[in-house]
Amino acid sequence: MRPRLVFVHGVGGPLDVAAKRDEWRLALAAGARAAGHSRSASELFDGSSLDLRFAYYGDLFPGNGSQGAAAAPAPEDEELARMLLEAVDDRLRAPEDAHEAQVLRRARNQLAPEGDPQGAGAVLRQVFAAGNTLLSLPGLRTVGGWTSARVMVHVLRQVRQYLARGHADAAGVSLDRRIRDRVCAELDPDGPTVVVAHSLGTVVAYETLHGHGAPVPLFVTLGSPIGMRAAVQPRMRPLPLRAPEPVLGWLDFWDRDDFITAGPELARCVAPNAASVAPVSRRVDSDGAFVHPAAKYLAQPGVAGPVVEALLSAVTAR
Structure with a gap:
């Protein structure tokens, strides 16, 4: 039987699922070849x-993923501000240089100004102001593809919406439950499944796997916010x-220029399971302005290599 690999995406709205799957597949194949698995990469990712x-x-x-909704205040905005503030504080512990530190301090002051905010939209205005401040520094590559403060709000709101455990449908099923059901439907209920999750998808996959019964030879988390101690x-x-x-191995990859990851904190805050399996955090360094997209992580040899090895081991185990 064929080994199963499940990709779990992060935030986002409607997309071409086949195209996105191919984007991730091709990135993983490139990373696998760079890791010295050319033959295995061809067999696994170029065929059936x-x-x-x-x-x-x-x-x-x-809102079906519409970014336009980000312009209006929402119930999640106060938590969203806390999340961004935590990310800024984490980065302030070791800024690249004095200029970056100055920008981060300004953004922090905008997120947590003195006095109580006035009006329903005050928190959202603070978030937009801080987002624009962060985006104003050309050398700050921490925003991982956030081309505007509006996009940033859209991205972070989805994290808050999932964790709010609300937004029930007509049948009374909460948003987070419906999301986990989507992931669960792709896992092999009887055989091994290698799971690669990105961003918000790491939170979703983590919670889904706690209710899964079949083995997961390797769980890979990319750009995960799980390490955010206060907000997540x-x-x-x-x-x-x-x-x-069910997890038999867990590798967590983070890029210092990926803003919402809290670095290696994930490995410090997640206890091992009964089999003594705990997450192992590894830093990667991507080139270019946008480091958060999953394809950037998957193309890294250090990420792709262990995934290929886990898939090959799953074939042997069957």
Whole structure:
């Protein structure tokens, strides 16, 4: 039987699922070849020897992923501001230089001004102001593809919407449950599944795998916000954080220029499962202005190599 690999995307709205799956597949294949797995990469990613799935849920978010909604205040905005503030504070602990530190301090002051905010839209205005400040520094590559403050708000709001455990449908099923159901449907219920998740998808996959019964030889998290101690961790389930029992190996990859990752903190805050499996964090360094997209991570040899090895081992195990 073919080994199964499931991609779990992060935030976003409607997209061409087949095209996105191919983008990730090709990036992973390039990274695998760079890691010295040329033959295996061709067999796995260029043919039909891999059961490749893409768990898509972007259409479930309120507004169907429309970024236009980011211009109006929303219930999640206060938590959104806390999330961005935590990311700024994490970065301020070790800024690249004095200029970056100055920009970060200005953004922090905009997110947490003295006195109480006035009016329903005050928090959103603060977030927009801080976002524009961060985006004003040409050398600051931390925004990972955020081309405007509006896009930044759109991205972070989806994280908050998932963790809010609300937005129930007509049947009373919450948004987070419907999203996890999408991911669960792609996992092999009986055999091994290698799971590669990105951004918000790492939170979704983590929670989904806690209810999964079949083995996961390798769980890979890319650009994960799980390490955010104040804004994300307290709202995750189950608590305290621990590696899901089916997971036999967990690698977490982060890029210093990827703003919402909290660096290696994920490995420090997630306890091992009963098999003593715990996440191992590894830093990667991508080139270019946008480092957050999953394809940037997947093209890294250090990311792709272990994925190929896990898939080959899954074939042997069957």
